[in-house]
Amino acid sequence: MVSTTLWIVIGVAAILVLWIIFAFNSLVRLRNRIENAWSQIDVQLKKRFDLVPNLVKTVKAYMKHERETFEEITKARSIMTKAGEGDVKKKAQANNMLTDALKTIFAVAENYPKLRASENFQMLQEELSGIENKIAYARQFYNDQVLKLDNATDVFPTSIIAKLFNIGKKDYFEAGKEEKKSVEVKF
Amino acid sequence: MYEQIASNKRKTYLLFIAFFLLVGLMGYVFGFFFWGNWIPGFTIAWIIAIVFSLFSYYSGHKMVLAMTKAKEARKPKYAYLINTVEGLSIAAGLPKPKVYVIESDALNAFASGRDPKNSIVCVTTGLIERLNRQELEGVLAHELSHIKNYDIRTMMLAATLVGVVAFMSDIMIRSLWFGGGRRDNNGGNAIFMVIGIVLAILAPIAAYLIKMAVSRKREYLADASGAMLTRYPKGLADALRKISKDPHILKSASNATAHLFISNPFGKRKIMFSNLFSTHPPLEARIKKLEAM
Numbered sequence: 001m002v003s004t005t006l007w008i009v010i011g012v013a014a015i016l017v018l019w020i021i022f023a024f025n026s027l028v029r030l031r032n033r034i035e036n037a038w039s040q041i042d043v044q045l046k047k048r049f050d051l052v053p054n055l056v057k058t059v060k061a062y063m064k065h066e067r068e069t070f071e072e073i074t075k076a077r078s079i080m081t082k083a084g085e086g087d088v089k090k091k092a093q094a095n096n097m098l099t100d101a102l103k104t105i106f107a108v109a110e111n112y113p114k115l116r117a118s119e120n121f122q123m124l125q126e127e128l129s130g131i132e133n134k135i136a137y138a139r140q141f142y143n144d145q146v147l148k149l150d151n152a153t154d155v156f157p158t159s160i161i162a163k164l165f166n167i168g169k170k171d172y173f174e175a176g177k178e179e180k181k182s183v184e185v186k187f
Numbered sequence: 188m189y190e191q192i193a194s195n196k197r198k199t200y201l202l203f204i205a206f207f208l209l210v211g212l213m214g215y216v217f218g219f220f221f222w223g224n225w226i227p228g229f230t231i232a233w234i235i236a237i238v239f240s241l242f243s244y245y246s247g248h249k250m251v252l253a254m255t256k257a258k259e260a261r262k263p264k265y266a267y268l269i270n271t272v273e274g275l276s277i278a279a280g281l282p283k284p285k286v287y288v289i290e291s292d293a294l295n296a297f298a299s300g301r302d303p304k305n306s307i308v309c310v311t312t313g314l315i316e317r318l319n320r321q322e323l324e325g326v327l328a329h330e331l332s333h334i335k336n337y338d339i340r341t342m343m344l345a346a347t348l349v350g351v352v353a354f355m356s357d358i359m360i361r362s363l364w365f366g367g368g369r370r371d372n373n374g375g376n377a378i379f380m381v382i383g384i385v386l387a388i389l390a391p392i393a394a395y396l397i398k399m400a401v402s403r404k405r406e407y408l409a410d411a412s413g414a415m416l417t418r419y420p421k422g423l424a425d426a427l428r429k430i431s432k433d434p435h436i437l438k439s440a441s442n443a444t445a446h447l448f449i450s451n452p453f454g455k456r457k458i459m460f461s462n463l464f465s466t467h468p469p470l471e472a473r474i475k476k477l478e479a480m
Binding site for chain 1: 266267272274280
């Protein structure tokens with residue numbers, strides 16, 4: 001009789017251990033997917049970051065009186081540079097600032113027909129609005145993944161594993177107030 | 188979504204088995220008809236099916252591109268299209284597919300390839316010019332969903348195997364017509380001749396129906412998962428409405444490639460057995476489903 005009980009205990013323990021391994025692995029997989037999604041955003045943010053000086057140079061040649069707009073851009077870029085590698089909130093903030101500043105530039109550019117006609121400007125405009133869309137989509141993908149991890153870590157009994165191994169929540173990449181609309185703006 | 192993709196992959200295997208059984212059955216009858224022995228016919232039929240499948244698996248999408256006269260889209264001319272595709276593939280968590288265009292006023296698009304890493308998206312120039320950004324995104328999201336759901340692989344293989352079946356029944360009918368087969372008249376041959384004729388007529392129809400059944404369900408699924416990507420089902424609904432009213436037909440499409448496109452490339456006139464044989468569910472039904480989301 002003793003041996004039967006022993007076997008039951010061993011069996012239950014084995015199932016428990018297997019479940020812990022399974023739950024832990026699925027949480028880790030979710031966390032890795034978030035990291036991958038984040039790097040997608042980061043790539044696009046860097047691309048835009050690198051394109052902006054180009055735009056500023058092109059635009060400055062045509063419009064000399066829009067100093068405030070350019071200052072906004074410089075400020076956003078410096079926040080971006082200072083933000084740490086995984087600092088979602090800071091990067092989101094700088095990104096939203098940059099988005100707004102760029103929108104202002106493109107709006108102001110409407111008053112400069114010569115600038116609008118320049119091939120270089122048109123190319124930059126298409127590239128930048130393309131990147132902005134990509135950022136929006138990368139953010140959507142990232143937030144979806146964060147939501148999945150959120151759900152997994154909230155639900156019992158996986159929540160115990162999450163606490164045990166300290167797999168915590170990640171920050172959402174928040175959109176600016178106007179951001180969602182900007183996808184639909186046509187220049 | 189991941190479960191649906193897994194079930195899609197399972198169905199692909201079932202489809203595959205069904206086709207190979209059909210091809211095997213034809214080869215079986217074929218063998219008796221020509222050689223009085225099932226083995227050579229059976230073997231040849233399977234070899235043909237396997238070779239064709241492998242070929243379409245590895246280079247089917249290149250063939251389709253050649254058949255539809257598609258050209259690779261490059262920046263800066265197609266920067267807008269390429270950027271949109273890149274954005275949506277980020278949203279879908281897919282590697283970026285290669286982008287192609289067909290010079291045509293028709294409104295159409297298709298995706299192809301064997302897996303997400305080896306995939307292509309192709310649109311007509313008319314689509315880029317006449318749809319607005321949200322509508323184009325809707326269409327492209329639908330195509331990327333086909334890639335994500337592995338529909339591209341299934342449809343490519345299905346089309347190839349339908350081709351194999353059609354090819355075999357064609358040979359069979361021809362040889363019956365022109366008096367091929369064994370001449371030593373015995374009773375068995377006559378029976379196989381009747382079976383052969385029936386099979387030669389029914390097999391392509393059966394193959395076609397298998398293909399259609401799979402294809403149409405996938406369209407609804409791709410519409411739904413496309414809407415998940417753009418978060419804007421109205422974009423695709425508007426695009427489909429525009430497409431349904433468009434009078435242009437895509438000249439470079441053929442029967443072999445029709446099922447790949449987002450809407451029937453021949454327009455409405457060519458659909459004969461309207462529902463049973465159409466590769467796509469009616470656009471109105473798709474629009475209604477999208478608007479209910």
